[in-house]
Amino acid sequence: MEIVLSKIISDIKRMEDKLSSKMLKTVDEAYQMLLYLQELLYTVKTKVLQTGFVNGAQEIDFFKNIKPQIMGKLIYYNKVFRIEIACPVSNGKLYNSYYESQLRKLKSEYIETICHEDFYRYYRAGRSDRDEVYFRLGQINYHDGLKSGVFEIDLGFSTYYDNKIARIIANELLYTYLVTKIDPENSPDSIIVDKNATKDISWTNSQNALIELIYAIYASASVSHGEISIRKLALIFQVLFKIPLNDIHHAFHRMKTRAGSRTAFLDQLKAALEEYMDKDLSY
Known part of the structure; x- marks a missing residue:
């Protein structure tokens, strides 16, 4: 099995550009991307489950680099969709207040669930010495006191930590999106x-x-x-x-x-x- 990261990224970017050129509303664009990424993730998952990995290095590359790119964008567009459909107005002080509250919520989530974890520092430092533990299937150590989300994942298609990277990617994209929605000067x-x-x-x-x-x-x-x-x-x-x-x-x-x-x-x-x-x- 071979899934190339650069092709995955270029395919996603091509779809984003295609939807942008159609001048869709943000909520509609987010919804279409959500459907596209969900289908892409399903296709990739089917391929992985059918063919497996050639070696450990390929498995690590997939769960560290490839799957999080798809899953991260999927989480991001789902959040954008949810934020947009709940927005009460299209401009004015209430509009800014709404997006600023979403930004505060995002920062709070980042502080509470991401930035203080050892894995976050590992990932940010670009380390690879524990990749065999973090990005190989069947390596989950429950003695680490993992959060309950570990019981909700598909253990045949997740190492738990690939989901963590996906959420880091999604949060960074969402931060940029929310800042863009707020008047930069104010x-x-x-x-x-x-x-x-x-x-x-x-x-x-x-x-x-x-x-x-x-x-x-x-x-x-x-x-x-x-x-x-x-x-x-x-x-x-x-x-x-x-x-x-x-x-x-x-x-x-x-x-x-x-x-x-x-x-x-x-x-x-x-x-x-x-x-x-x-x-x-x-x-």
């Missing part, structure tokens, strides 16, 4: 840069121009080799320039169908740079 939880160092920095062109730039960077895989979501990339620019971008997917769709150049801002950038280069040569 939210105390959205600081990823020093505000004092960037207080005089502002975006002075249009929002559409910034969205065009963000999508160009995303499409060219210029940040993190393309392993960053469009939402997270947009968040970085929102926080840096203290500007809300609202629904970037709808804005991007309008760009694709607008008259004239579809890359008006990038054309403008190219012309401005060439003019600057010509001016510099004249000195």
Whole structure:
């Protein structure tokens, strides 16, 4: 049996991009991803149960790297779906208050159930010396005082710790999602840069121009080799320039169908740079 991590990640990303291009509401996009990932997990599980693993290294790779990527995204999109269907309003103070409360709940869960565990430090340190214990089937040691969730897992398709990694991945994705939903300028939880160092920095062109730039960077895989979501990339620019971008997917769709150049801002950038280069040569 061979399941390649890079293919799993690229397949998931391709589905995310496909749904984003359809301009679905967040709740509908989350629901469609939930169905897709559930089917993907079932397909992978069937393959694993039918063929097994060639050796211990392949088994460890699957439960440490591959399954948590699928399960983590599945948990994440399920949480997004639940959050979105319960949101009382579409804007205003109550809207912000709702997402801030969800963010506080996420932080509390992280403190209570994740960050103080030895396994979390093991995983974060990138260690591999206990992989044989954590990521091989049938190695669960109940003397460790594990939480009751261990009795709910399928012991033929889980080592217990693969689920823990999945929840770490899901929580990190959910944190980014919630921060994005809150106005970056007013939210105390959205600081990823020093505000004092960037207080005089502002975006002075249009929002559409910034969205065009963000999508160009995303499409060219210029940040993190393309392993960053469009939402997270947009968040970085929102926080840096203290500007809300609202629904970037709808804005991007309008760009694709607008008259004239579809890359008006990038054309403008190219012309401005060439003019600057010509001016510099004249000195």
